[in-house]
Amino acid sequence: MRLVRNRPHILAPGAAAVSVLLWASAFVSIRSAGQAYSPGALALGRLAAGALALVVIWAVRREGLPPRSAWRGILLSGVLWFGFYMVVLNWGEQEVDAGTAALVVNVGPLLIALLGARLLGDPMPPRLLAGMAVSFAGAVTVGLSMSGEGGSSVLGVALCLLAAVAYAAGVVAQKPALGRASALQVTTFGCLVGAVACLPFTGQLVHEAAQAPLTATLNMVYLGVFPTALAFTTWAYALARTTASRMGATTYAVPALVVAMSWLVLGEVPGALTLVGGVLCLAGVAVSRSRARGGRTVRAAAGEPRPEKVS
Template sequence: MSRESVPVSPVLALAVAVLAVSTSAILVRFSDAPSSVKAFYRVLFTLALVAPLAATRSRAGVARLSRRDLLGAGVAGVALALHFGAWFESLEWTSVAASVTLVQAQPVFVAVGAAFLLDERVTGRAVAGILVALAGMALMAGADLLGAATTGARPLYGNALAVGAAVMTAVYVLAGRSIRRRVPLLPYVTVVYGVCTFVLLAVVVASAGADALWPYPPREWLLFVAMAAGPGLFGHTVVNWALGHVESSVVSVSLLAEPVGSTLLALALLAEVPGALTVLGGVVVLCGIGVTAAERR
């Protein structure tokens, strides 16, 4: 892990990133555009913010990436597009609390994927954390089946989409993990965001037609930019930077604050009160994720 002197405290940067990503679900809910369109413009505007920095500040540059690294970044970009598409759609059908909690389960799926695909050892505590997280997910699903979920038109469907989005995040992490050890942050995310943008554009055109891309009132464009600048640039891009300066387990556990922040914002700004079983299941999921993430150093 890099310990060189940096101009910004990594802990402070991580705190800002967690606050930024906590606004993501709220911004998505505020927008009236189709889910795929929101996802497309979020990534497009994030790419527009990151690409100039990559061109001016990174000497290695995208052009110097090997074919293997470009292929890996491309796979990560496709996975990220599927993640955004599934998660944004999830927020249309279930509560912010359930969606954001379930999508944060990616450390669980990273641990499972690394064990089966990369033959990595999984400790007993990590296995226990995975089982606890899965139990929490089952509890949240049970709340939906029993009609105890108080928000969302189709909570079970929305929760399933959130879990799918978490799986895609795990694919994104596993695809990019070895590349990030060799490639600087900005060239890597430029390729990933570029591929992600192209895939989401294809999804929008195929599902809703090119006419769905415009026109939108100024309020919608401001929300698209806010999604890119807040959760995109100051959120996930800063998280990627922080991974070079603090332990990955610290980053993973810190991100567990996102569901709490998003739920409180949804309560204050959307008057959205999750059901008791949803909250209980969410707490169980977060405990399982925390144990799993802490074991994967």
């Protein structure tokens, strides 16, 4: 009986872990597919494949349309996270390696906390502010480390920072919608909204798909089915059962996974100064999540729910 009652507490972290692993692989696949597809075309192809898979599952499960109260969050997250984020990230990864992109985008969890405080009224403890400052210094260090390789690399870092902002805004917009609709509904229609937003790239996608090698197209389909359809659904499932800031914390492992995957698959390893900047980004996150004495008080001040008693 206790195992059944604890099931959500077991499944939610597992769902978050699936999202983290698949999103880490997405950075590598984007880098690979981006050699044949332009940023907008790759985003549209990925979203089209993901939307197709999600609509099939949604139809089989007969979950119906989300309630009207959930559509604001679905529309905002669809445009910002599914649409704009993917285009900008694809563009950024054409300028910097996969590991660097993951390190810079990883400031997103801190931005989630900042936006949550501004838009949702969540508190902003001093440790969070200090962590944001350290992570920003890390992002600047990464940018400086790439400056010797030309202006395009600096542009890539800037684009990845912009992607992090879109990711954070999408998560904050999605959270209220998950209180009114299911994870599958929010993900399916968010993906459809993102695909519609990317329709202006249809011509590029058709032209490039005719010339792209099969491996690049398969990478695009993989991005749609797994890091989009599956990973965004498992993310939404977990997000519906915890706070946005705590879910953001689960993505801290992404850069390390990406660096390992890009080294094994693409032969890309960030330089020493880039890694220093990445460590600063992660250190800032650690500072923001650290606890002073009296951990329960700190958790309450940070807006985290108290653990429930299980009888």
